[in-house]
Amino acid sequence: MNKNDYMKEALKEANKAYIKEEVPVGAIIVKDGNIIAKAHNLKETKKSSICHAEILAIQKACKKLDTWRLINCDMYVTLEPCPMCTGALINSRIRKVYIGTNDKKTGACGSKINLLEDVVFNHKVEIEREIMQQECEQLLKKFFKNLRERNKNGEKRNN
Amino acid sequence: MNKNDYMKEALKEANKAYIKEEVPVGAIIVKDGNIIAKAHNLKETKKSSICHAEILAIQKACKKLDTWRLINCDMYVTLEPCPMCTGALINSRIRKVYIGTNDKKTGACGSKINLLEDVVFNHKVEIEREIMQQECEQLLKKFFKNLRERNKNGEKRNN
Numbered sequence: 001m002n003k004n005d006y007m008k009e010a011l012k013e014a015n016k017a018y019i020k021e022e023v024p025v026g027a028i029i030v031k032d033g034n035i036i037a038k039a040h041n042l043k044e045t046k047k048s049s050i051c052h053a054e055i056l057a058i059q060k061a062c063k064k065l066d067t068w069r070l071i072n073c074d075m076y077v078t079l080e081p082c083p084m085c086t087g088a089l090i091n092s093r094i095r096k097v098y099i100g101t102n103d104k105k106t107g108a109c110g111s112k113i114n115l116l117e118d119v120v121f122n123h124k125v126e127i128e129r130e131i132m133q134q135e136c137e138q139l140l141k142k143f144f145k146n147l148r149e150r151n152k153n154g155e156k157r158n159n
Numbered sequence: 160m161n162k163n164d165y166m167k168e169a170l171k172e173a174n175k176a177y178i179k180e181e182v183p184v185g186a187i188i189v190k191d192g193n194i195i196a197k198a199h200n201l202k203e204t205k206k207s208s209i210c211h212a213e214i215l216a217i218q219k220a221c222k223k224l225d226t227w228r229l230i231n232c233d234m235y236v237t238l239e240p241c242p243m244c245t246g247a248l249i250n251s252r253i254r255k256v257y258i259g260t261n262d263k264k265t266g267a268c269g270s271k272i273n274l275l276e277d278v279v280f281n282h283k284v285e286i287e288r289e290i291m292q293q294e295c296e297q298l299l300k301k302f303f304k305n306l307r308e309r310n311k312n313g314e315k316r317n318n
Contacts, residue, residue, distance in 0.1 A: 049227040049250035050209075050218055059209055068208040083274055084250055087243025087267070091208035106280060108246070113278050115242055121265060 007132040010076040013040040014139055024139045027053040027077040029061040037061035054085035058092050069093050078136040080107035086115045089125045096126035100136030166291040169235040172199040173298055183298045186212040186236040188220040196220040213244035217251050228252050237295040239266035245274045248284045255285040259295030
C-alpha cells in the first residue's frame with residue numbers, strides 16, 4: 001500500500017463520522033506496513049471533546065501494542081490535527097503524520113501554529129501534507145454545506 | 160472553599176499518582192463551587208499517553224454533565240498542562256485554569272509556549288499561575304529524586 005492507499009483508509013473512517021453527523025475526520029495508525037488502529041471523530045456521539053479521531057486511534061494503538069510508546073508508528077489523518085491532537089502525537093512518540101487537508105482555524109501542524117516544527121519538544125514528529133487533499137477537503141465541505149442548510153431550515157443543530 | 164483549598168484537592172489526586180509510581184500530577188474540575196471531577200495521571204498504569212490527569216478529569220466532567228461543553232467550569236491542576244492537555248482545555252471550553260507549578264520543558268500555558276494567550280483560537284481560557292506552587296513542585300521533585308535513585312540502583316524503571 002502506498003500513501004494514497006493509507007489515506008483512503010482514513011477517508012473511509014471519515015465517512016463513518018459523516019454518516020453519524022459528526023465532523024468527518026478519520027485517522028489510522030500504521031506500523032511496519034500494517035494498519036494497527038482505525039478511528040473516526042465521535043465528539044458528539046460520545047459527548048466528549050477528547051474523542052477526536054486522532055486521540056481514539058492513539059488509544060487503540062496503545063492498547064494493541066500494550067505500551068504508550070508508539071515507536072515506528074505513522075498516522076494518516078484526513079484533517080490537520082488541532083493542538084490537543086498534535087500534542088498527543090508528540091506524547092505518544094508517533095514517527096510521522098501524513099495529513100489530508102489543512103485546517104486554517106485550528107491546525108497545529110503548520111496552518112494556525114506549528115507545534116511540530118517551530119517548537120522543540122522532547123520528541124519530533126515528521127509531517128507530510130496534502131495527501132489526497134481534494135478528497136479530504138470535499139468531504140468536509142459537503143458536511144458543512146449540509147449543516148448550514150439544516151440550520152437554515154431550523155432543524156436541530158447536532159454539531 | 161478558596162483557590163488554595165481546591166488546589167489541595169488536586170494535590171490529593173497527585174499524591175494518588177505518586178503512590179502508583181506515576182509522575183505525580185492531579186487535576187480537578189469545579190463548577191458553581193462544586194468539584195465535579197477528580198483525576199490523576201495514569202499514563203503508565205493505563206499504558207496510554209492520553210491518560211494525563213487533565214484529560215481524564217475532562218472525560219469525567221463531560222460524562223457527569225452529559226455534554227462536551229464544559230461551560231462555567233474551571234480546572235485546578237498541580238502542573239502546567241502540556242500542549243495536548245492545553246488543547247483539550249480549549250476544545251472543552253474550560254473557563255479558567257489554575258496552575259500549581261510551571262513546566263519549563265513542555266508547559267503550553269506560558270513556560271515553553273503559550274497556547275492560551277499568544278495564539279487566538281475559537282475559545283479563550285483564562286490562566287492563574289502558582290497556586291500552592293511550592294507544595295506542587297516539592298511533590299514532583301520528590302518523585303524524580305526517588306526515580307533517579309531507583310535507576311542508579313538498577314531497579315526497573317517504570318516511568
